[in-house]
Amino acid sequence: MDLTHPYFPDGLNMLNDDFDLSGPVETVAGPSGSGATPTSRTKSKRLTSDVWQCFDVVEMTLSDGTVGPKAKCKFCPKNYTTSKGGTGFYNMKLAESGCPPAQSLTPDDWYVAKIFVEFLKVFYNATVTLSEVYYPTSSQAIHQIVEMSDMLNTYREDDMLGSTIVAMETKFKKYWSELHFLYALGVIVDPRIKLAGLEYLFEFIGNKLSVDYSDQITDIRNKLFEVFSIYERRFGGVDTEPSPELDTQPLPTSWSILKRRKKDKSASSSSSTTQFAASSSAELNRFLEAQFDTDENTENFDLLLWWKTYSYRYLVLSHLARDILVIPVSTVSSEQAFSMSGRIIEPRRNCLTPEMVEVLICVRD
Structure with missing residues (x-):
């Protein structure tokens, strides 16, 4: 049984309420x-x-x-x-x-199942979210890593799941001890987060997994300026309009963390601001210094629509954001990634020409 199936948690709760498991x-x-x-x-x-x-x-x-x-x-x-x-x-x-012996589900068994459902649901939601194709997923990867690292930290000392968590966390850290630059850019171009919010999310993940991301943050900052300079040479122009007041709405993940960061009076961005001004153009500097909002009372923030609306004020950065947000987190389907039965895609599809691939995509959609 797939414990991560969306119907299973509801059925589990109903069974616990409706049945007396004493016999x-x-x-x-x-x-x-x-x-x-x-x-x-x-x-x-x-x-x-x-x-x-x-x-x-x-x-x-x-x-x-x-x-x-x-x-x-x-x-x-x-x-x-x-x-x-x-x-x-x-x-x-x-x-x-030769018939199978009888085994019953005791109340302890139901408790174990409920704990596993709660634990695995986070990973199931991450798989579903990052497998979508009709909205930008590159900006969602860091949020899902935050959720998963928090869940691993929560159950690390659990008597029931402790040994399992240790093995899972070891493999998790193997993949995510270094976060891809694409994931970082996807968060930076979100006007509610930007580089300051990314640094705080990296700090949160590092504390949960005992990983030091300070060198990666420095490397990401340098790469951001390098990539922007390339776009500036290609699409550059003088932009002197003031930064718009951000009328933003949050996504339903990780925003409580950013909200706490916003309220933390000890968090100072003076050093970052100085570096922005010294190493980036006025447009990038203005975007990074704008205050981001994590108000959780609104929903359905459309990141692509925001950049379309304010592209005339961020002429160069809007091109960078467009190119970043259209990149999917993964081009491998979850069925293939998690299948233990072999390849899902037939070998003959490996030799398809680009034109034929385009035709197949158009026919399916």
Whole structure:
């Protein structure tokens, strides 16, 4: 069962509310015979043993020709008279027939399942979000890494998941101890975050995973200026209009972290501002110094629409943002990335010409 399936958590909660897991109670027929009265034939019997999950109590014809209760195996055609034995008898018959042993879900099992659902749901949401194709995903990668690193940190000392988390975190840090420059640019061109917010998110991830990102932040800052200078030479022009007041709306991830950063009076950006002014053009400097907003009371912020609206004020930066935001985080489908059954894409598709690939994409869409 896929615990990350969106329907499973809801079903899990419903089952916990609706069912008493202390043990089922069924009314079964007692021994029958010529001297048995209707009252003596039926009695309440609490079927608390796990073995009863492998049997159905049904009315069948007995060896003496009368109709009475029998325990019918769910895995084979055999059936047994209910008065012949108890739990040990039925377990023995299951072993003799090669049928699977009975296993029940205890309240502890349900608790484990709920914990796993809560833990894996974060990774499921990240997979779904970053696999989309009709909105920019390059600006979402850092947000999802924040969520996953926070979840790993939360359950690292858990008695139940601790050993599993250690193995997961080791592999997670192997991939994300160095964050791709594309992911950083996707966040920087978000007018609500920019470089100052990115630095705080890197600090948050580093604290959760015990990773030092300070060198990467410096490298990202230098690369940002280099990339912008290339775009400035190609699309450059003098832009002296004042920065617009940002009427922004947040995405539903990681914004509480940025909001705390905004309220933190000890966070100073004076050193960063000085470096911006000394090493970047007026346009990039103005964009990076504008105050970003993380108001969580509004929704549906359209990042592409924002850049389309304010492109006339950020002539060069809007071209950079456009090129960055159209790049998907991954071009590999989640079905292929997580499949253990081999390649999903047929080998013949590896030799398709660019023209044929374009045709296939257009036909599918």
